[in-house]
Amino acid sequence: MVKTIRFTLNDKPVSLDIDEDRTLLWVLRTELGLTGAKYGCGEGACGACTVLVDGEALPSCQLTVGFAAERRVTTIEGIGAEGKLHPIQRAFVRHDALQCGFCTPGMILKAHSLLAVNPNPTRDDIVEALDNHLCRCGAHVRIVAAVQTATDMLKGGKP
Structure with a gap:
């Protein structure tokens, strides 16, 4: 209707x-x-x-x-602004966590959601949060590292 x-x-x-x-x-x-x-x-x-x-x-x-x-x-x-990437996006670039880029928007938004409720996730928390997000390129290790780096960046740490 x-x-x-x-x-x-x-x-x-x-x-x-x-x-x-x-x-x-x-x-x-x-x-x-x-x-x-x-x-x-x-x-x-x-x-x-x-x-x-x-x-x-x-x-x-x-x-x-x-x-x-x-x-x-x-x-x-x-997320982010024109010409200025969000810290999670910058971390993905830094860690080369986006080979084909197909899964990247979903991964970044899931990480964004995770970090909003848990600003200090452990590696296991990140893996669990992203568990049902498929990356066909196999960049999972770099994706987890990117989320860990984004955690520090969002707290004001250097990238």
């Missing part, structure tokens, strides 16, 4: 007249032109489509746009 759906997307208000049952992933990609969230498995198991909804990392392929109503949605395009 077509409804007016309003939500905050990357700190900007959005209003769409749209079928509330449309998948959030496809609304982001097709109606709103934000292609950072990727279609991976379509079942919420790979992490490629991860977005933040009210700060929680969720698979956008499993959410309807109606679910986003009156919520705050953040995509990879919404």
Whole structure:
């Protein structure tokens, strides 16, 4: 059913007249032109489509746009600023934790969500948080190292 759906997307208000049952992933990609969230498995198991909804990392392929109503949605395009990468993004670059880049937006947003609730994660905490985010290139070791470095960077440490 077509409804007016309003939500905050990357700190900007959005209003769409749209079928509330449309998948959030496809609304982001097709109606709103934000292609950072990727279609991976379509079942919420790979992490490629991860977005933040009210700060929680969720698979956008499993959410309807109606679910986003009156919520705050953040995509990879919404962290950092024009010309200035977020510390987590900088850490990924530093550790070369992004070979093909397909999984990277989801990994970064999951790390962002983790560090918001646990600013001092252990290596095991990071591994557990990223456990169901698939990296087909095998960069997991570098990804974990990047999140560890981002932890220090967010506390004001040097990269």
